[in-house]
Amino acid sequence: MSRLRLRQLVIAAESLKVADRLQEVLNLGEPFADPGVAEFGLENAVFPIGHQFLEVVVPTRDDAPVRRFLDRNGEGGYMAIFQTDDLKAARQRIDGSGIRRVWNIDLDDIAASHLHPADVGAAIVSIDEAHPWDGWRWGGPHWESNSIEGELSGAILESPDPNALASRWAAALGVPASTHPDTTKISLEEDQTLVFQQGAETRLEGFCISINNAMKALERADRLKLESNGDSVIIGGVRLVLNNE
Structure with a gap:
């Protein structure tokens, strides 16, 4: 049985001001700007959290796929x-x-395949293999020294038919979905954990x-007058559900 874990979550945004907001609220280290994303008509900022990563991508060309995503959906969850x-x-x-x-890409230290979002739903799914297991080219050469304590414990996806969306993600990931009273x-x-729940639109x-100290992060969000509700704050169109490490 092969191993599978969530390693990186990505927000599509109109500007890197969203990255600045993430850094300020979550007290993140310095981001990595990957020159390789220019291939996709992008600029980005990648922040390490533990051994995982939060990324913000911003289009630099009108024909960039992220530009089309933003025009259709506005800022929000773009990739897992x-x-x-x-x-x-x-x-x-x-x-x-x-x-x-x-x-698809196959390098000495990492290989990856991006899956068509129309076939999976809600976001682009990428499946990557890194060598060594704890390495991560996409985080930059110094990500370990910039990382803060913490983890990405999962993601929440919405759809008018969450069970169907979960089935498509399960097929993409090769991991079974389980049905619970209110969610899959x-x-x-x-x-x-990936949670699939009812929503008006299909989205990450x-x-x-x-x-x-998630509470201090929420206090910083309040001082910035960001939209928040209980244990969550919205940045770049994504609801960040914060818990204490």
């Missing part, structure tokens, strides 16, 4: 990146399921984040 230890098997399974791969869930390694709605 999962890490496997057997990408070859994952690619074979994905191809056999009829899900299209829209981008996919459980991953390290107690990570929330990121679940554990950090030290």
Whole structure:
């Protein structure tokens, strides 16, 4: 059985001011700007949290896929990146399921496949294999020294038909979905959970984040007059559900 864990969550935004807001509210370290994303007509900022990553992407060209996403949906959850230890098997399974791969790369230290969002729903799914397991090229060469304590414990997806959306994600990830009274869930390694719930639109709605002193982060959000509700704050169109590490 291959391993699978959530490694990175991505917000599409109109400007990198969203990255500044994330950094200020969550007390993040310095971000990495990956020159490689210029291939997609983007600029970005990648923040490490524990051994995982939050990324903000901003279009630099009118023909960039992120530009089209923003024009259709506004700012919000754009991509979820999962890490496997057997990408070859994952690619074979994905191809056999009829899900299209829209981008592939194979480097010495990392390989990845992006899946067509129309085939999966709500967001782009990427499945990556890093060598070594704890390495992560996309975080930059110094991410470990910039990381804060914490983790991405999961994500929340909404759809008018959450069970159907969960089935498509389960097929993409090769992990079964389980039905609960009000939600459907996919459980991953390290107690990570993808939650699928009822919503008016199909979207990657929330990121679940554990950090030290979540209450202070919410207080910083209040001082910035950001929209918040209980244990969550909205930044870049994404609801960040904050818990104490």
